[in-house]
Amino acid sequence: NFRITATDGKEYDAKHYNLDVILAVGYRVRSDRGTQFRKWATERLREYLIKGFTLDDERLKQGGGRARYFQELLQRVRDIRSSERMFYQKVTDIYATSIDYKIDAELTQKFFATVQNKMHYAVHEHTAAEIIAQRADSKKPLMGLTSFKSDYITTDDIVVAKNYLTESEINQLNLIVSLYIDFAELQAASGRLMKMQDWIKKLDEFLSISEKKLLHSAGSVSAKQAEKKALAEYEKYRSVQDKNYVSDFDREVKKLLTL
Template sequence: YSLSAILAVGYRVRSHRGTQFRQWATARLSEYLVKGFAMDDERLKNPPGKGQKDYFDEQLERIRDIRSSERRFYQKVLDIYATSVDYTPNTDLSQRFFATVQNKMHWAAHGQTAAEVIHARVDAARPFMGLKTTRPGGIIRKEDVSIAKNYLDPEELGALNRIVNAYIEFAELRALQRKVMTMRDWITKLDEFLKLSEHELLDHAGRVSAEQAKMKAELEYDRYRKLEDAQPRPVDADFDTVVKQLQKPAPKPQKKKKP
């Protein structure tokens, strides 16, 4: 039987086994709604048999992508930064530290800083403004166009995800060793980590500032919205078709010929 049929029967059958199924399904659904994920740990720990599809690598790739998302990465970098002996809870310093780490990783992955990739690739005339990653349904919000990761192609994104995840693991191991580290030490360790993996190091501030990139991205977004609003929507086209049909004169009834 198909999975859809099994689920449908499981929710309808009135038996002890059906009750067990509904309890199990409700527990999985509750876990998903509360935590945002549900996993079969034992199945993931043990590779499937021959001829069965293995989804383990797909799950790892999705986790890497989540960990390297800008908000998650920013929080993780700040957690690492907070272990520095010269740490001060200053927002401006925190943002500069994050920008330095982020730019070094972007440069290692594709040869541009975060600001450079936004400035070079954002274009209102291109499909989805040049973004390779959008919200479901191709929806683009203003805040999306200032995130460099959204412009990367699959190969560049895969490289960045792996660099970010590997560095986070490395930094967490360093933090567990309880060794005294300064902010400068963390940057030095990042350079050493990138050298070890034979990536190119960023040794300058980049040709485009974050402010320039954000300004251009938001201007292009405004242009994009105007272009999109000028396009006829499917519902408008359907409405015009109905109106035209209503405007057509009704055919005159034909007179019946007398016998």
């Protein structure tokens, strides 16, 4: 039991149950209330499986003690928006609104690289390639990475600049990406005629207003040079990783052997 203050201002002892217990009972109890719970839970699960998320909009709008959860949600959405795949897709959409737009994969990639590098530079004064070449180090724990997809590092992880950033740098980058995408969408929705170079100029203006330093060159390291450096460091690091890595299967076998 926990003591709570009711709406009448008086304190009462109220029973509190573990959430896991509530969920387990809700799926098993045979009653109208149990049926209502299962219907609600199924709707939430179905939305999650289809969309990849489920939200209680009204509870989040109420704020109060849930404000911190809303802030966490915003932070996670910003992180998703700044992922290379999502960001590339959004930048490509913006690129397509330009009056001088051409369906050219090479030009699209170049535009994306320019935008991405300017945003990286605004955060840590290095291009994406420079940060990879500078921080990929086989002697460092986790090869200098601060995040990666699986239980172990792969070649896909080591060529993503964002994977080397500190928490503070990631938060700044996420904010810049999110704000710029919103700004660009507003520009596009206003129906203003924009050329490719106009979008770059608008990005510089946006970063200047944010009091961030601007990148005016392609950087000192090319993407190929950064990839070559990262792969060389990975080859050195991989032997250590393979030696220390313990798979889920190995853990289960070890448990069985100790029985």
